[in-house]
Amino acid sequence: MSLDGISGTSDLQAATLDTPQTPTADQVREQEIRTTLTNNPPALEALDGLVGDDNYAQLDEAQKLQALEAFAATPNAATAAHQRGQAAVALNPGTDSSLLAPDAGMLTIGGQTYAIEHGQLLDAQGQPAGTIGNDGSFQLTGQEAQSVYDDINARVQLREQVGNETVDLLSLHPADPNGRLDNANLNPQIVERAEAVLGQARREGLDMRVVSDFRSVEEQDRLYAQGRTTPGEIVTNARGGSSWHNYGLAVDIAFNDVRGQPAWPEDGNWTRYGEIAVDQGLEWGGNWQRFPDRPHIEFHPGFGAGEARNLLNTYREGGLDAVWQRMGIGQ
Numbered sequence: 001m002s003l004d005g006i007s008g009t010s011d012l013q014a015a016t017l018d019t020p021q022t023p024t025a026d027q028v029r030e031q032e033i034r035t036t037l038t039n040n041p042p043a044l045e046a047l048d049g050l051v052g053d054d055n056y057a058q059l060d061e062a063q064k065l066q067a068l069e070a071f072a073a074t075p076n077a078a079t080a081a082h083q084r085g086q087a088a089v090a091l092n093p094g095t096d097s098s099l100l101a102p103d104a105g106m107l108t109i110g111g112q113t114y115a116i117e118h119g120q121l122l123d124a125q126g127q128p129a130g131t132i133g134n135d136g137s138f139q140l141t142g143q144e145a146q147s148v149y150d151d152i153n154a155r156v157q158l159r160e161q162v163g164n165e166t167v168d169l170l171s172l173h174p175a176d177p178n179g180r181l182d183n184a185n186l187n188p189q190i191v192e193r194a195e196a197v198l199g200q201a202r203r204e205g206l207d208m209r210v211v212s213d214f215r216s217v218e219e220q221d222r223l224y225a226q227g228r229t230t231p232g233e234i235v236t237n238a239r240g241g242s243s244w245h246n247y248g249l250a251v252d253i254a255f256n257d258v259r260g261q262p263a264w265p266e267d268g269n270w271t272r273y274g275e276i277a278v279d280q281g282l283e284w285g286g287n288w289q290r291f292p293d294r295p296h297i298e299f300h301p302g303f304g305a306g307e308a309r310n311l312l313n314t315y316r317e318g319g320l321d322a323v324w325q326r327m328g329i330g331q
C-alpha cells in the first residue's frame with residue numbers, strides 16, 4: 001500500500017478526523033434509549049425512522065431531546081410518526097397537521113367502537129365523534145382528552161398510508177378480555193404489577209394478553225397428572241401447592257394474534273416482556289434455566305421461586321388470606 005492514498009485527505013478533513021467528537025445531549029439520550037430497547041427490535045426500528053428523518057435532523061438540540069423523551073415514554077412506530085410530524089410542523093408552521101394523526105384504523109374503548117378517518121373518530125353512524133392523534137391521545141366531542149394507553153382493554157389500530165399501502169403503526173387488542181385480573185383469588189399486588197407490565201408492553205407496541213391466573217391446589221394436581229397418570233400432554237412441572245398460581249401470586253401472559261386471539265409465537269418479543277416484568281419487581285419464568293416458562297410471571301416477596309410448597313400447610317389451615325398474611329401482603 002502506498003502513502004499516496006493519504007495525500008487525498010485535505011487538512012480540513014484531517015482536522016475533523018482528529019477532533020474528538022463530544023456527543024451532543026440528544027445523541028447521549030438516544031443511546032440510552034437504544035440500550036433500554038435492545039430487546040425490542042420493532043421499537044428500535046421506529047427510533048431509526050425518527051432520528052433518520054430529514055426534518056428531525058434540522059431540529060435544535062432541545063427540540064430533539066423533547067422528541068426523544070416523547071418517544072422514550074411510548075416507544076413505538078405511531079409515536080415515531082407523530083414526532084416526525086411534529087418536526088415537520090415545527091420547521092414549517094404551514095405544514096399540514098394531518099402528519100400528526102393516523103390516516104385510518106379503529107378504536108374500541110368504553111364499549112364504543114369508532115372508525116378512524118384522517119384523525120377523525122367516526123361513530124357507528126359514520127358521524128364525527130372526536131379526534132385522535134398518532135401519539136395515542138384522543139378526544140371525544142365535549143369530553144376531556146384521554147390516551148388509548150390508559151386503558152389496557154382498548155382495541156386500537158392506528159394506520160398510515162405509505163405510498164399505495166396502508167400499514168399498521170400500532171395494533172393492540174384488549175389485554176384482559178376475559179377479566180382474569182378481576183379474579184378475587186389473585187393478590188392485589190400481582191394484579192397491580194401485571195397491569196403495569198401490560199400497560200408498558202402496550203406502549204412499546206407489544207400486543208399481549210392475560211391467558212391464565214389463579215389455579216387451585218386441586219386443579220394444579222389434576223394438571224400435574226395430565227401426561228403422567230392421565231391422558232394428554234404434560235402441561236406443567238408443578239404439583240399442587242408448588243406453583244405460585246395456587247396462591248394467587250402468578251399470572252401467565254401471551255400475545256394476541258392479528259385477530260385478537262391468544263398466541264404463543266416462537267418469534268414473539270418474550271425477552272422484552274420479561275425485562276418489563278422484572279422492572280416491576282416480578283420474577284419471570286423465562287429466566288428459569290431448567291424449565292423456562294416465558295408467559296409466566298410471579299410475585300413472592302421474601303420467598304424464593306421454588307419455595308411455594310413451603311406455604312401449602314398455611315394454605316390448608318387458613319386459605320389464601322393466611323398465605324398472604326404470612327408473606328406480608330395480606331389485605
Ligand SMILES: [Zn+2]
Pocket residue numbers: 212245250251252293295296297
Ligand atoms: Zn404460569
